[in-house]
Amino acid sequence: MHSPLDPATIAIRAQDVTLQLGTREAPVTILKGIDLHVQRGQSVAILGASGSGKSSLMAVLTGLERASGGRVEIGGVDFGALGEDDLARARRGRIGIILQSFHLLPTMTALENVAVPLELAGQADAFAIAAEELRAVGLGHRLDHYPAQLSGGEQQRVAIARAVAPRPTLLFADEPTGNLDAATGAAIMDLLFERQAAAGATLLIITHDAALAQRCERIIEMRDGRILSDHMA
Numbered sequence: 001m002h003s004p005l006d007p008a009t010i011a012i013r014a015q016d017v018t019l020q021l022g023t024r025e026a027p028v029t030i031l032k033g034i035d036l037h038v039q040r041g042q043s044v045a046i047l048g049a050s051g052s053g054k055s056s057l058m059a060v061l062t063g064l065e066r067a068s069g070g071r072v073e074i075g076g077v078d079f080g081a082l083g084e085d086d087l088a089r090a091r092r093g094r095i096g097i098i099l100q101s102f103h104l105l106p107t108m109t110a111l112e113n114v115a116v117p118l119e120l121a122g123q124a125d126a127f128a129i130a131a132e133e134l135r136a137v138g139l140g141h142r143l144d145h146y147p148a149q150l151s152g153g154e155q156q157r158v159a160i161a162r163a164v165a166p167r168p169t170l171l172f173a174d175e176p177t178g179n180l181d182a183a184t185g186a187a188i189m190d191l192l193f194e195r196q197a198a199a200g201a202t203l204l205i206i207t208h209d210a211a212l213a214q215r216c217e218r219i220i221e222m223r224d225g226r227i228l229s230d231h232m233a
């Protein structure tokens, strides 16, 4: 049996994480001491008013932004100890990100959008794996379509396939249904949970939607750069 804080089962370990941005003369403290442990495979909703620090927390946990203080460990790797190149490498294999506005490359087909990042990460059979992932999200018949030829829901499916394909430890979704109608959004969430389970990934979802948050195992609420509450749903 693993204890709850066994490194083998912890996907995210954040200790007293702070983030300061702005200028030297006018620094702004955005994250004010975040302590967070997340078990591998858990789904976590991050709620909070606009400006409470949700996206900043995501930026620090994904290594897009370096913490100003404290410690960030993702999948057992101390992000603070890595140089830029090693950090980029560590992020590539471990972290998948799904954003509200999909961010697909417009000049690449659905298949290429999923396969090319895999190939860059050194994955053999990148195109075969990408095709399999796209079939798993119901897009087997759209492999050669460009993003502009796909609906919003289909584009988000491609983005999910792209994020899940490298089998990341950690999947982050920032308002993943924000640009979709309610029915499409619900279908996308079903798919996201299904693909999370298939990949055995930990899922953090930033959302303003309390109903969506209730579908996660755990709900964290942020206020003013701090965790205000943290409970199982």
Ligand SMILES: Nc1ncnc2c1ncn2[C@@H]1O[C@H](COP(=O)(O)OP(=O)(O)OP(=O)(O)O)[C@@H](O)[C@H]1O
Residues within 6 Å of the ligand: 021, 022, 028, 030, 048, 049, 050, 051, 052, 053, 054, 055, 056, 057
């Ligand atoms: N580069 C920056 N310099 C100074 N302040 C910043 C910078 N980036 C973000 N902030 C501030 O940090 C605070 C937290 O922003 P953040 O985007 O993390 O909030 P959020 O909870 O994700 O909000 P939303 O729900 O609107 O996306 C905000 O007050 C924002 O204005």
